[in-house]
Amino acid sequence: MREQLAAAEKARKDARAALVEAKKRLAAKKKGDLADHGGGKEPASSAPEASERDYAEKSYVAVAPRESAVMNKTSDGEETSNVVDDDFGDKKPSPEVETLRAKLTAKDMEVYELRARLMVIDTEVDDLRGKLVAKDTEVDELKAALMSSNELVDKLAATLLVxxxxxxxxxxxxxxxxxxxxxxxxxxxxxxxETEHALRESAEREARLAERLRASDHSRDALEAEAQRLRVQSEQWRKAAEEAAAVLGSGGGAVDNGVGAYVDKRRRRSGSACAGGNGGKAAKDGDDDDDEGASGKRKAGGGAMRVLSDLWKKKAQK
Structure with missing residues (x-):
C-alpha cells in the first residue's frame, strides 16, 4: 500500500510538471505569434489569439504559485490542489491544459483514496501492535508461569526421587x-x-500315673481292710491271752510272755502290711529274726499255745 501511494505521488508530480511545461510552451508560442505580427501590435483579426495569449500568461502566472503551494501540501500529505482557476471568469483554457488538469485531479483523488486507505491500515496496524504488545505481555507472563511450573516440577521430581x-x-x-x-x-x-509332643508324653505319663494311683488306692484299700481285720484279730488274741493268763494264774508267766511276743509279732506284721512293699519286706525280715531269736521260746511255750488254742475254741463255741 505504501508503495502504491509513493507511485501515485510520483505520477501526480509528473502530471504537474507536464502541466507546467505545457503552459510554458503555450506562452512561448503566443509570444512568438505576437512577434510575427509586427513588433507587438495585434491586428483586429487576431483579437481572440491575443485574448488566448493573455489568458495563458495569466494562467501561468496564477498557476505557478498555486502549483508550488499544492506541491507543498502534497508533500505534507494534507490536501489536494485546486485545478480550476477562478480568476479568469468565463475564459476557457486550452484542451491540453484541461486534460492535464483532469489527470492531475484524478491523481489527487487517487492519492487521497490511497492515503485514506493507508490511514485505515495504519489504524489496523496500531490495533494489531497493541494486541501484539498484549500478546507479548501474556507470553511473558506465561513464560514466567512456565518457569515457576518447571521449578515446581523439578521440586516434585526431587521429592519423588526421595x-x-x-x-x-x-x-x-x-x-x-x-x-x-x-x-x-x-x-x-x-x-x-515340641510342646505338643511333650504334652502328649506328659498326658501319657499322667494317665500311667493315674492308673498306678488307682491301683495303689485299690491295694491300699485292700491292705487297710486286711490291717483292720488283723487289728480285730489281734485284739481278740489279746483278750484271749488275758483270759488265759487269768486262768493259768501264777504258773502261766511263761505262757503270758509267749502270748505277748506272738501278739506283738502279729501287730508288727499288720503295720508293715499297711506301710507298703518295702515295709512288708522289712517286717518279713524282722519276723524271720524274731522267729530265729524266739525259736527256743516257741518250743518252751508250745504247751501254752496249745492250751490257748483250746481256750479259743471253747470261747468260739460259746
Missing part, C-alpha cells in the same frame, strides 16, 4: 522383617510341635 528411595528402603526393611517373621514363625511352630 520418596522412591524411601520406598526402596522400606521394601528392603519389609523383606528383612518378613524373613525374620517367617523364621520366628517356623521356630514357634517347631517349639509348638
Amino acid at each position: 520418596k522412591d528411595a524411601e520406598i526402596a528402603a522400606l521394601e528392603a526393611d519389609n523383606a528383612d522383617l518378613t524373613k525374620t517373621a517367617e523364621e520366628a514363625a517356623e521356630a514357634t511352630a517347631a517349639r509348638a510341635r
Whole structure:
C-alpha cells in the first residue's frame, strides 16, 4: 500500500510538471505569434489569439504559485490542489491544459483514496501492535508461569526421587522383617510341635500315673481292710491271752510272755502290711529274726499255745 501511494505521488508530480511545461510552451508560442505580427501590435483579426495569449500568461502566472503551494501540501500529505482557476471568469483554457488538469485531479483523488486507505491500515496496524504488545505481555507472563511450573516440577521430581528411595528402603526393611517373621514363625511352630509332643508324653505319663494311683488306692484299700481285720484279730488274741493268763494264774508267766511276743509279732506284721512293699519286706525280715531269736521260746511255750488254742475254741463255741 505504501508503495502504491509513493507511485501515485510520483505520477501526480509528473502530471504537474507536464502541466507546467505545457503552459510554458503555450506562452512561448503566443509570444512568438505576437512577434510575427509586427513588433507587438495585434491586428483586429487576431483579437481572440491575443485574448488566448493573455489568458495563458495569466494562467501561468496564477498557476505557478498555486502549483508550488499544492506541491507543498502534497508533500505534507494534507490536501489536494485546486485545478480550476477562478480568476479568469468565463475564459476557457486550452484542451491540453484541461486534460492535464483532469489527470492531475484524478491523481489527487487517487492519492487521497490511497492515503485514506493507508490511514485505515495504519489504524489496523496500531490495533494489531497493541494486541501484539498484549500478546507479548501474556507470553511473558506465561513464560514466567512456565518457569515457576518447571521449578515446581523439578521440586516434585526431587521429592519423588526421595520418596522412591524411601520406598526402596522400606521394601528392603519389609523383606528383612518378613524373613525374620517367617523364621520366628517356623521356630514357634517347631517349639509348638515340641510342646505338643511333650504334652502328649506328659498326658501319657499322667494317665500311667493315674492308673498306678488307682491301683495303689485299690491295694491300699485292700491292705487297710486286711490291717483292720488283723487289728480285730489281734485284739481278740489279746483278750484271749488275758483270759488265759487269768486262768493259768501264777504258773502261766511263761505262757503270758509267749502270748505277748506272738501278739506283738502279729501287730508288727499288720503295720508293715499297711506301710507298703518295702515295709512288708522289712517286717518279713524282722519276723524271720524274731522267729530265729524266739525259736527256743516257741518250743518252751508250745504247751501254752496249745492250751490257748483250746481256750479259743471253747470261747468260739460259746
